[in-house]
Amino acid sequence: MLEENNLSTACRAASMVEEGRIHKQLYSDEAIFEAELDKVFNSTWVFIGHESEVPEAGSYKTAWVGRQPVILSRDRKLQLHVLENRCRHRGATVCEKRKGKSKSFTCPYHGWGYGLDGSLRGLPKEEEYKGVFAKSDMSLVNLRHETYNGLVFATYKKDIEPLEDFLGGAKKWIDLFVKQGGGYPLKVLGEHRFNFPGNWKIQLENTTDAYHFPIVHKSFISSLDDQTADIFDFLDGEGFVEDLGNGHSVMVMIPELTDLEENLDEPIPERFQKLAEELRQEGVAEPEVKRLVRAAHGTGFNLNLFPNVSCSMAFFRVLRPVSVSETAIHHVALGGEGAPEAFNRKRIRLHEHFQGPMGFGTPDDGEAWERVQKGSIAGPDGWIMVNRGIKNLHQSPDNNPAGEVCSETGMRAAYQQYKKMMSSTEDK
Known part of the structure; x- marks a missing residue:
């Protein structure tokens, strides 16, 4: 009966997604939220973390697939595992x-011990289980997982397509995003987490929404030098938003920073000379100085990977649904493994400037998201528009639908994938 109710609710939610608008109940209906956990988060590839977070044998980090706790671990043979964080005896988490x-x-709780690969290694009073079960049958649940260019994804769905097929047109942009290591492997440098009182889809929309930038982020723009502020005045520029398929999209705000390995012969701008000099003092050769300076400030695009992560200019933003009106956000600062100290220090300072808890960007975004949630229960008009630019699309060079940088093309891409998944009658 519960599965039938979830299916009915999911179909109802799917009907609330139209070509250029969605119904506000998608933000506030508790039954829809519960159905989303099953139909979306338990039924697709979900971002778990970056390989650099578990660099050595024995390294681990905890993460989530929707509301289900998991562990990303690296065993003694350096193999990665994604384990359900739940003891097979009485269900307690085994890692906090x-x-x-x-x-x-x-x-x-009862001392059952598991290896880094999830295998049950030992338990008190083992003789009492003789003839009851074999230890080999009581390993922690291993989730199917795959990686692409250092990004680790996992899924509960048994017969899902390979990760690379799911990523599709987004792979090109992941490859470009990881170039901000400046010639060094991308590495997680730090993180901060916070919750906001709003639905997860509100945040999903945000990182493909350039329209809000000059309004919500006035304080950030005012903190920049004139030349950098001009670069962030991109609404009338040559940027675009492209639907990459499967709910993924890319919003290119600063096209000249799409490929960080281009234009390395150009002179270093005056505003970056301090960083350049610090790198030279560390003994970095001039060609590498130019590469690192160009990479230090991140890419000129936000890449949204449905349903839970954005590769956003210079950081990962990971969302986790907590309840219909609460979402956990995990901001991950990135740098280069083995890169010069000045480079990684600059990356951290830039992260603090915008994304950090005392930065100019995160508090303003958080207030906007909270207000959208509050407004979702106001008034009789039940529809929210996502139709900006819908009549002004063109085909990208990769033959995908694309619109101007301030269009809502990315939001529509995500919601059409959401509609498809909520309409599905397939089993996990």
Whole structure:
């Protein structure tokens, strides 16, 4: 009966997505939220983390697939695993730390011990289970997982398409995004987390929405030098938003920063000379100085990967649905593994300037998201527009639908994938 109710609710939610508008109940209906956890988050590839977060044997980090806790671990053979964070005995979580290094995971309730690969290694009074079960049958649940260019994804769906097929047209943009390591492998440098009182789809929309930038982020723009502020005045520029398929999209705000390995022969701008000099003092050769300076400030685009992560200019923004009106956000600062100290320090300072908890961007975005949630329960008009630019589309060079940088092409891409998944009658 519960599955029938979820299916009925999911179909109702799918009917609330039209070509250029969605119904506000998608933000506030608790039954729809519960159906989304099953039909979306438990039924597709979900971003778990970056390989650099578990660099060595024994390294681990905890993460989520929707509301289900998981562990990303690297075993003694350096193989990655995504394990359900739930003891097979009485269901307690076996790991509570966000990250660390360990030889095993042990349930704090009854002492069942598991290897980094999830295998059950030992348990108190093992003889009492003789003839009851085999230890090999009681490993932690291993989720199917695959990686692309260092990004790790996992899924509960048994017969899902390969990750690379799911990413499709987004792979090109992931490849461009990771170039901001400046010639070094991309590495997680730090993170911060916060919750906001709003639905997860509100945040999903945000990183493909250039329209809000000059309004919500006035304080950020006012903090920049004149030349940098001009670069962020991109609504009338040559940028675009492209539907990449499967709910993914890219919003290119600063086209000249799409490929960070282009134009390396150009002189270093005056405003970046301080960083250049710091790199030279570390003994970095001039060609590499130019590469690092160009990469230090991030790409000129936001890449949205449905349903839970954005590769946003210079950082990962990961969302996690907590309830119909609460979402957890995980901001991940990125740098280069083995890169010069001045480069990684600059990356952290830039992250703090906009994304950090005391930055100019995150508090303003958070207030806007909260207001959207509050407004979703106001008034008799039930529809929210996502139709900007819908009559002004063109085909991208990759033959995808694309619109101007301030269009809502990316939002429509995500909602059409949402509609498809909520309409599906397939089993996981």
